[in-house]
Amino acid sequence: MGPRMKVVQLSTYHTAGGAAVAATRLHRALQRYGIDSSMLIGTSKRQETPHPEDGVMLLANNFLAEQMAFGRFVLERLFFLPYERDKSVRFQFSPAVTGTDLTFHPVIQQADIIHLHWVHFGFLSLNGLGRLFRLGKPIVWTMHDMWAFTGGCHYSRGCDHFHTHCRQCPYLRWPGERDLSYRIFEDKLRLYQNAPLTLISPSRWLRDLAGTSPLGRAFRTLAIPNPIDTDLFYPTDRNEVRQRLGLPTDRPLILFGSFNTADPRKGFQSFTEALRLLKVRLNDNHPEIMIFGKGQAGDFAHLPFPVRHLGILTTEEQTAAAYNAADVMVVPSLEDNLPNTVVESLACGTPVIGFRTGGIPEMIEHRQNGYLAAVGSAEELADGMHWLLTSADSAQLREQARQTAEKRFSEAVVAQQFTELYTSLGQ
Numbered sequence: 001m002g003p004r005m006k007v008v009q010l011s012t013y014h015t016a017g018g019a020a021v022a023a024t025r026l027h028r029a030l031q032r033y034g035i036d037s038s039m040l041i042g043t044s045k046r047q048e049t050p051h052p053e054d055g056v057m058l059l060a061n062n063f064l065a066e067q068m069a070f071g072r073f074v075l076e077r078l079f080f081l082p083y084e085r086d087k088s089v090r091f092q093f094s095p096a097v098t099g100t101d102l103t104f105h106p107v108i109q110q111a112d113i114i115h116l117h118w119v120h121f122g123f124l125s126l127n128g129l130g131r132l133f134r135l136g137k138p139i140v141w142t143m144h145d146m147w148a149f150t151g152g153c154h155y156s157r158g159c160d161h162f163h164t165h166c167r168q169c170p171y172l173r174w175p176g177e178r179d180l181s182y183r184i185f186e187d188k189l190r191l192y193q194n195a196p197l198t199l200i201s202p203s204r205w206l207r208d209l210a211g212t213s214p215l216g217r218a219f220r221t222l223a224i225p226n227p228i229d230t231d232l233f234y235p236t237d238r239n240e241v242r243q244r245l246g247l248p249t250d251r252p253l254i255l256f257g258s259f260n261t262a263d264p265r266k267g268f269q270s271f272t273e274a275l276r277l278l279k280v281r282l283n284d285n286h287p288e289i290m291i292f293g294k295g296q297a298g299d300f301a302h303l304p305f306p307v308r309h310l311g312i313l314t315t316e317e318q319t320a321a322a323y324n325a326a327d328v329m330v331v332p333s334l335e336d337n338l339p340n341t342v343v344e345s346l347a348c349g350t351p352v353i354g355f356r357t358g359g360i361p362e363m364i365e366h367r368q369n370g371y372l373a374a375v376g377s378a379e380e381l382a383d384g385m386h387w388l389l390t391s392a393d394s395a396q397l398r399e400q401a402r403q404t405a406e407k408r409f410s411e412a413v414v415a416q417q418f419t420e421l422y423t424s425l426g427q
Helices: 020-034 063-080 108-110 128-136 182-193 204-210 239-244 266-282 316-325 338-345 379-389 393-407 411-426
Strands: 006-011 035-040 055-058 113-116 140-142 197-201 219-221 253-257 288-292 307-311 328-331 352-355 370-373
Touching: 006 020, 006 108, 020 035, 020 140, 020 338, 055 197, 055 239, 063 307, 113 128, 113 411, 128 182, 128 370, 182 197, 197 204, 197 266, 204 219, 204 266, 219 393, 239 316, 253 266, 253 316, 288 411, 328 338, 328 379, 338 352, 352 379
Parallel strands: 006 035, 006 113, 035 055, 113 140, 140 197, 197 219, 253 288, 253 328, 288 307, 328 352, 352 370
Antiparallel strands: none
């Protein structure tokens, strides 16, 4: 790539949520490896860093702009309100009817390549996407979920209508043959015609899934994982970390973490049931459970072991310390792409237990750097925890976990793949 080629990353948020974290990490990796990357953020959230870093610009950069961004978010949700099945799906479906026109922003005008990430909640509408497409510049779109090739849902949860044409949507109050999902699917079919798009999936699972949809199969689609800073997430002395954090050193620690632990897709119910099964099988040396993410301590009082709720971890140093303190990370997602929690844990040398779903089997090698269980099986999840806490070769697992992160997900490896992609598009 020539040194003058400029790439702009577009993301609704900076560090709030897994997709935003992945986008920001890519921006940092590209900068460190010689790519002229900038990042345009739609809005900020309370838990995000107050001072944007080098190359990161906030679209809502004053009080009025922030209020307008919030207004677009509210209008988006109000539009969907009459359609939603119930409030549990409120943020699982994005109609993309509100957004802003970015074509006049200087960073967009100066960019040679536009790289889309998660751009919902009032940042980019379908019309806004169309305006970007019509600029004629190469556009790379990292699919952090399924939305790019569905009629509005971020994860289909078993519905297969997107393979042909979305309709009878299970997220809607009144599913029908020409319901909202059908209309959005039609709008996307028109929007995508001749669009200068290259689709990127962090996992091979999502890449292959995109190819089964009329919306995805027309475009070149590559699987390139999200990067991890292996100098920030790295193994440290477990007892030293526990002493520093005031955690017990005489019992195993099991870690569960998610930006939103209440999201059913993250599998907390399966985790709870697996812990109950594990308690029956463990005669002594009962573990303590560490949980990070949204929620209150009382939300976890029903768990059968002592719980340490860490809340929302605001820095990556805090997050890395939590992984290093744990004997095992459990990621019981029922549907997921390439979870940051898995690669973060592996980079810290902490083995991971998860279900065979989405991109998770591409990260966890069964009994090599963790344990894979059948999707939704609390029994097998308990088997994995019992094996890892009682009979696994802990030192070997930790070493292989770290090697996985270094070989497949390090900044150098991922930045090189994107450098080659950008170069091919800029020629």
